[in-house]
Amino acid sequence: MEKPEVEHMSSDDVERTDKHHVVEALPDAVKTEAGVVLSVDQGGSSSLHLAKDGHVTQEWHKGVGKINETNSINVLMMALGGLLWVPMTSFIGRAPTLFWSNLLGLVFSIATAVSPNFTTFYAMRALTGFFITSSQTISIAFIRDMFFFHERARKIGLWALLYIASPFWGPLVGNFVLGGTNKWEDVFWVCVGVCGLDMVLILTFLDETWYNRDIPFDQQPSRGQGFMSRMSRITGIWELKCRDYYYKTVFESFKRFFLTLTKPALFIILVAYLLFFAWAIGINITTAILFSTPREFGGYGYSYNGVGFLYFSPIVGIFLGEVFGHFFNDYLARRYVRKHDGVFEPEARLPMIYVSSVTMIGGLVLLGQGLYHHLSPAAIIMGWGMHSFGIMTTSVAVSAYVIDSYPTAAAEVSGWSNFARAIGGFSVGYFQQPWGAKVGYGVSFGTQAGIVAFGVLLVILVHRFGHSLRIKAGPIQ
Known part of the structure; x- marks a missing residue:
């Protein structure tokens, strides 16, 4: 055709x-x-x-390109926010960091919904992204604190299901809201509602999970069991009372965070992860615009509701990826331990990425050809779902690998994982659509598939030499 x-x-x-x-x-x-x-x-x-x-x-009176910059700045600030929230967990605790950042995120979400002009809207979108990103940045640290080694891969899988699906749930719900009310403000009031629900859950269930095992049991600070005692730990009052001997200093926290990135195995695997994840944002941009473009001008002519239904494609792919990875990750770990006389190495997590790369590369190629030749929406749906399946299973493998490699620095490695995801998505937001329009979507998505293949080569490098790289670099102090 x-x-x-x-x-x-x-x-x-x-x-x-x-x-x-x-x-x-x-x-x-x-x-x-x-x-x-x-x-x-x-x-x-x-x-x-x-x-x-x-x-x-x-x-x-702004062009669509200008309006879309608010999305890119939001993603950028989500990447940069993690550079603050992760060190904060080391000097004021996990719970206070999550509580105060989400509270401020709720405030800026409300400000976004009531923005009177574009300048205010732009600034509030940036600030919302900066504060609200703490949940996704430090959540793996909570998982590391609360669950045993053999439980973590599955718990990370459940977390990844929610996190990776979230960029698609937003447009899905947003398009349905626009289809029903035709008011952009209503979309952001839904965001306010979600942030408000987060605060309710935090106040209802959250507690400080960090336990300093360097301090003997009989010298651990007392943790009361009542509601007010828990609130003191959520708001940081308890942490301030014992921070001199229980938590790190501000300088030590930031130093430890940035030294984490000097570990070669960690750095290489995160570069590969950036190359894998960035294109998920590009697909979001391209398909949404082309499917909402009228047929008279080469699009698919979908209504708001039609575009909303389209976003079920990646969500289903992510769900299937969780079901598959839930069992396959444990199988890979058990198989490795059985073949190596009971010894486990973090590199045992990486073969999952080889399986994932098949669906990521195939999905990108199918998407590009479908958009280029204006094929049936079924081709787009299948390609998008395949790519999302691969992104889901890859994310679990990468997250499990970095935590298993550096278990004492779970917050730090998860923070850099979030940075790799977000910074790639931020950059793609600026060039994805003009690139595809200039060279053709078959070429642009084919190039993206090639970049994913290059990322697999980096994974092979870590799989083969990761153990020796970790030994030479030493632990994170």
Whole structure:
């Protein structure tokens, strides 16, 4: 099937659009329920016009490229936030870090929903990302504190199911909200509700999980059992009373965090993880735009609700990945221990990535060809689901590997894992769509598949030499 004749916007066109002060009316023939119409030449000028219900852009007179920058800055701040929250767990404790960062995240979520102008909206999106990221950044540290070694892989799998599905649940719910109310503010009020629910769960169930095993049992600080005692640990009052001998200093915490990245095995596997995960964000951007573009201009002409249903594809893939990995990760560990006389090495976690790479690479190729040749949505759904399956199983393998390699620095290694995920997604958000429009989605997604294959070579390197690299580099002090 030949690629349809579709004219795509260049980045220069988007910038010119951002300077327009009036949103032009659409011809009746192209008014749809979709989000945007890409690159229509009329009267010799190429510009981005909005569909009938493109509320945010109509309200602030900004091009879609400019509006999408708020998503990229949100992802960037999620990456940078972890550089603060992880060290904080070492000098004020896990629970206070989670409580105060989520409380401030809730405040900035409310501010986002009531933003009166684009500048305020942009700033609030950035601050929300910075504070709300603590949950995903330090959560593995809680898992490490609470569960035994043989339980961690499955618990990390359940965590990964929720975390990796979250970037898709947001657009899914958001599109349904827009389809029902046609108000962008309502989407962010849903975000406020989710953040509020987080706070309810924190106040109801959270407690400080860090236990300093260097201190003898009879010298451990007393932990009361009542509600007020638990609240003192959540808010940091208890931690402040005993921080001089129970927690690290601020300098030691930040030093330990940044020294973690000097471990070669950890650094190499996280670079590979960045190369794997970044394209999940790219798929999010490309498919959402093309499926909401009217058929007259090369898209699929989906309504808000239609795009919302489309997001079930990656969620189902992630769920199937959890079911598969739930058992296969334990099988790999048991098999390794049985073949090595009861000795376990963290590198036993890595073969899962070889299996995952098949679905990640295959999914990217299928997605690219489906978008390039404008194939049936079934091809997009299958490719997206395959890639999400691979991302899910890869994330569990990487998280389990870094924790098994450096079990005394669970917060630090999970923080850098989050940084690798988020910083890759931040960068892709700026070039994914113009790249695909310029060279064709078959080429752009094929190149992404090649980059994933290169990441597998890095995994092979760690699989083969990881043990010796860890021994030479020594433990994290």
